Amino acid sequence: MIYAEPKCSPGGDRFMLIEFGDELTLALNFFSQGLARATMEQKIKGVVETSPCFSSLSIHYEPDEISYDDLQKEILTLAALLGEASDVEVESRLLYFPAVYLDPWTAAAMNEYREKINPEKDPDPEFITNLNNLEDVQQFVRVHSGTEYWCAALGFWPGTPFLMPLDPRCQLTAPKYNPPRTFTPRGTIGMGGGSTAIYPVDGPGGYQIFARTPMPIWDSKQRLPQFESQLWLLQPTDRIRFVPCTVEEFNEVERKVEEGSYEMNITDYQKVSLQRHKAWVEQLDVNARF
Missing domain, CATH: 2.40.100.10 (Cyclophilin-like)
Structure with missing residues (x-):
């Protein structure tokens, strides 16, 4: 199942987990890779590193520089701008x-x-x-x-x-x-x-x-x-x-x-x-x- 909207959840006080579905598909991984790339290209203040996985993305951030709620808003906005997974191209x-x-x-x-x-x-x-x-x-x-x-x-x-x-x-x-x-x-x-x-x-x-x-x-x-x-x-x-x-x-x-x-x-x-x-x-x- 592919979620209608990415699901965000905290991973301690310095990580955010974003899940896109519960399937092992190339489409979900393309979306994960595309969002990881877009996040780093956007140079969001406080974001340290992204770690894409099969159908999810982990983001390491500094809570003193950006709050969890503000980071979630930034990520969901970027995810919406990416469009469908089928539109994503990666190197x-x-x-x-x-x-x-x-x-x-x-x-x-x-x-x-x-x-x-x-x-x-x-x-x-x-x-x-x-x-x-x-x-x-x-x-x-x-x-x-x-x-x-x-x-x-x-x-x-x-x-x-x-x-x-x-x-x-x-x-x-x-x-x-x-x-x-x-x-x-x-x-x-x-x-x-x-x-x-x-x-x-x-x-x-x-x-x-x-x-x-x-x-x-x-x-x-x-x-x-x-x-x-x-x-x-x-x-x-x-x-x-x-x-x-x-x-x-x-x-x-x-x-x-x-x-x-x-x-x-x-x-x-x-x-x-x-x-x-x-x-x-x-x-x-x-x-x-x-």
């Missing part, structure tokens, strides 16, 4: 991520989980395959890697992207682990609900896991040019395409990243329109799978 770049699907690293993490926590847990790729009525894990790999992904939000771990498939034929779903894993390798690609995410560092985790990328998305060592001005790679409105690769290719990319010589494959910013995306989707057989 987006496309990044290509090599990825080893059905890889040995996430397989080892799954095996450890079964040995120590839940011996009845099915391997994640097989679990996702069966849950989504796919023929086999090879079809799962084709479906998951067959689309560009939209970066709807960053969060949880530093620089972690939460991704939505732009091709509806590639929409998959899977519940999180219960209980979670104690270890997940850096660069792991996983799925929770309808969202795909990449783990920036080693750590615990609850997403179903099935692939690993050597592309750094968080780098405190700042080894590559993309990390010179900030420690994280991605931004909301980025797009990612996962390109299946071998373990040998993974190791070569990882080696180049470590020595600072790896050249990322990134297409520069271009305007992305929800209207054009909807027109493209209407031409598809959305029930077809690869």
Whole structure:
């Protein structure tokens, strides 16, 4: 459901949460991204930062410079000026991520989980395959890697992207682990609900896991040019395409990243329109799978 008017609520004394609906849709995220951009461009006194998510927006503000009520009036005015989500255009770049699907690293993490926590847990790729009525894990790999992904939000771990498939034929779903894993390798690609995410560092985790990328998305060592001005790679409105690769290719990319010589494959910013995306989707057989 998309709300007739954005719902504002306080988050402590320095944050405002604006909700646009309770659906996981590209339209709501476009509106969230558009309002975040408009808020920063407006240079509203007291606004520190905006954090768009799937269907909501969090705003960090200084209460000594602007009151909650005044900020709410400003935000609702901007939201009305944006119009429909279908009218919003945003700048987006496309990044290509090599990825080893059905890889040995996430397989080892799954095996450890079964040995120590839940011996009845099915391997994640097989679990996702069966849950989504796919023929086999090879079809799962084709479906998951067959689309560009939209970066709807960053969060949880530093620089972690939460991704939505732009091709509806590639929409998959899977519940999180219960209980979670104690270890997940850096660069792991996983799925929770309808969202795909990449783990920036080693750590615990609850997403179903099935692939690993050597592309750094968080780098405190700042080894590559993309990390010179900030420690994280991605931004909301980025797009990612996962390109299946071998373990040998993974190791070569990882080696180049470590020595600072790896050249990322990134297409520069271009305007992305929800209207054009909807027109493209209407031409598809959305029930077809690869």
